[in-house]
Amino acid sequence: MDIKTGKDYAQMLLSIGAVSIRGEDALFTWASGIKSPIYCDNRLVIGYPDIRKSIAKGIAQKMTADFGTAFDLVAATATAGIPHGAWVSDILEKPMVYVRSSQKEHGKGNQIEGPYKAGQRVLLVEDLLSTGGSSLKCVEALEAEGLEVLKIYGIFNYGFESMKARLAERGMPYETLTDYPTLLELLRDQGKLTREEAERLALFSENPRIFTED
Template sequence: MLAERLRSLIAQRCLKVAEEPIFKLSSGKLSKYYIDLKQITLDPEGAYITGKLMYEMVREFRPDGVGGLTLGADPIAYAVSFVSYMDGYPIKPFVVRKEPKGHGMGKQVEGLLKEGDRVAVVEDVITTGSSSLKAVEACRREGLEVIGIFAIVDREEGGQENINKEGLELYSLFKLSQIL
């Protein structure tokens, strides 16, 4: 079963656990748990499994695009796009820069999307949801319709609630409690 294999890979390769909160997260909080999912999303087997499972999760929403804030979302978006193409329902990947480009067209969202397209925002790990919500804001400025946020792991630290406040749903393959 692919989900069990992914859960096992995450537990073996990605999860660091300390007695005290020593890991500084992107939210600025300290935690006893650190999850580096790039150890999986940048690995051929991990990328395939991630792409397959995330594609199965977003497929029913029929998005035109899949992506999120660089760098965590990038390999997920590419994997989903590849798997979707192989399944006969191609979903275009996109990248959201942390800041709008300082030259050229000054774009913050890069990809082959057009105004009105429906997009799934993906994320490797959700803590507070702030990175995903930054991506949502950029997508909405581009006229894209965000259909939800889709993560590999929800740390269960308020992200769900913050995302719901913005009128969106969070879907995740795993909760941190399922990996511990």
């Protein structure tokens, strides 16, 4: 079985520009106003068949290692998680649903799309975990319908301490294929960051506003 490491997945994301790193002199500005050394756009993954297959396979392998076949559904977050959830559910031959951030205001008003039954055990697929807030909203929507969410899986997370605390407080385990600390380590290995630069940029995980001017 081909088992890839976090650095392998980090390199994949770097190679297609899904993840970019900048130094303190050229930070990205997020919509929230946060000045960030990292920009992540996992939507680009869908345009690269080999990479998207590797990512779907990696998530499926983690699910199987954790639960075998002892779950009923793969759920995905709308919209970015949907393609990855579909590919994973196809590999595992499991049914799939997807979860909107809120109920539709027309039609049946569904927040969850796809067939499901109360009592089913669910694994949730995200493309990116940042604060954990959107993931937990999806968990709550699934639980409100009587579904049991066992774990959240994703491609990438920023390693925010606040996210870890938020999910831990909720008792919700999570796992991603790679993360921001792994990415920094890879760039240091490749000589693209000095040790001092990597250590400085690593502070972003502890405090996302560390580079944001007051």
